[in-house]
Amino acid sequence: LAQAFSFSGGRRRAPLIIEPFATMADVLTPATVGEYARTCLAAQSVAVGDLSPVHLEGQLRVREIGGGNINFAFVVEDGMGSAVFVKHAADFIKVLGPEAKLASERMKLEIGVFREFERILGATVAAKFLPRIYVTDEVRMAIVMEYLGSPYQALHQSLLDGQSDVCVAQSLGEVMGLLHSRTHCSVLEPSERERLSSAYKNWRMREIQLEYVFTKFIWKDRRSEHLHQDSDFLANVEELKAAYRGEETADLALLHGDLHAGSVMADGSTGAVKLIDTELAIFGPPGMDVGELLSSYALAFCFRLVAADGDGCDALLEAIGRCWATYSETLAGAGLAPEVAGRAGELAMGFAGCEVARTAVGLAYERSFRLADPTMKAAAELVAFRVGERCIRGRRGRGPELMQEELRLARQQFEAERAAASAGFILVADELAAPPLAGVVAIVGREQTEMPVPLPVV
Secondary structure (H helix, E strand, C coil), X not given: CEEECCEECCEECCCEEECCCCCCCCCCCCCCHXXXXXXXXXXXXXXXXXXXXXXXXXXXXXXEXXXXXXXXEEEEECCCCCEEEEEECCCECCCCCCCCECCCCHHHHHHXXXXXXXXXXXXXXXXXXCCCEEEEECCCCEEEEECCCCCCEEHHHHHHCCCCCHHHHHHHHHHHHHHHHHHCHHHCCHHHHHHHXXXXXXXXXXXXXXXXXXXXXXXXXXXXXHHCCCHHHHHHHHHHHHXXXXXXXXXXXXXXXXXXXXXXXXXXCXXXXXXXXXXXXXXXXXXXXXXXXXXXXXXXXXXXXXXXCXXXXXXXXXXXXHHHHHHHHHHHHCCCXXXXXXXXXXXXXXXXXXXXXXXXXXCCHHHCXXXXXXXXXXXXXXXXXXXXXXXXXXXXXXXXXXXXXXHHHHHHHHHHXXXXXXXXXXXXXXXXXXXXXXXXXXXXXXXXXXXXXXXXXX
16 A cells, blocks of 8 residues: 655644555656656545645646666656656666666655654754655655755755855754764663664665675776775775674664765755655764765865866865864764764764765766766866775774865865876876875876877876
């Protein structure tokens, strides 16, 4: 059966049962999702007495939304200025195709997380940070929710466009701090801790993250060959994996679990944010959320440094600082020990480093750098890979100030070498790096030998 609920005035109405009209095996497509949304919303409107968020008479227009790696997403519009967002979990990973099987029941966890977050935050605060949910369908594995159109924009794109608002960063620090401080294991009763630990193991999705975030960037790309025999670096990453698996049992909280900028809709004019895409939620180390989020700011910095002559980079640095300061203050205000924020910051640098490095070698798929000029793309990827590697190496005893330092260093090196180049585009040299990193430059250079403008290596 499908279960539907709506939010009204910050209150969630009681769940109700509606008859399903499709099997779980059916995959929603642009050709079918309009009628699906019409049927669900009509049933929901009749059952709870709410007006439908879109006009159901007449033709509904559908457009598919890109940017996600795992699920299908659509906007359904009524032609009169109203729209809803439909998210659908098929039984495979979208970007890898039907052969990459993944249980569609993950959508049940996402539905549960939205309800859990509302309970944790309270209705009023939840309405501030979460989209409004109209229908949840645990047969078709789909959610019909508020469409966050203008003035909201995906934060991922805003950052790449050079629109980094400190109020948005502050809002993100606040909501992370609220969720983590209210569910941190140090403040929970044993029974509640056990409940969250059991409900949010999410092992299948953790396995995907362990492979795609923490492992593939080391072993599946030639640019990281210098790491294969680096025992200190590999041990560092293994420690991060252990933390992500929840083995640091004194440092666990309920996490969004995939809180990069693609999981945030933001209104830069007001600083308002809404969190989406919670199917990777876990009871795990708070630094994971912090690191995933800050990795997006670091990646945008590398992108803007190369593609936009550094325009907007200072604002990104400021946003990193504001987000972290607000997060730390929120934890402290909730009475958590300073060590909780300290450990979160240290792990965040490692988690962020892994995310930055894997994105730099193209393993973030939809969120990888999209630059038409292959020389420029290679340069941005190399700058990002080095920043990620340094954050992993230098994380112990540090926090997000390490990321800011490494980004400033990357800019200084990049600008100095570009200024020294007599022609063409030059990759960032790294005089302080171990010799293997020079091999990364050489590999990228060899891959670009067919370019009309060569990549000089300094």
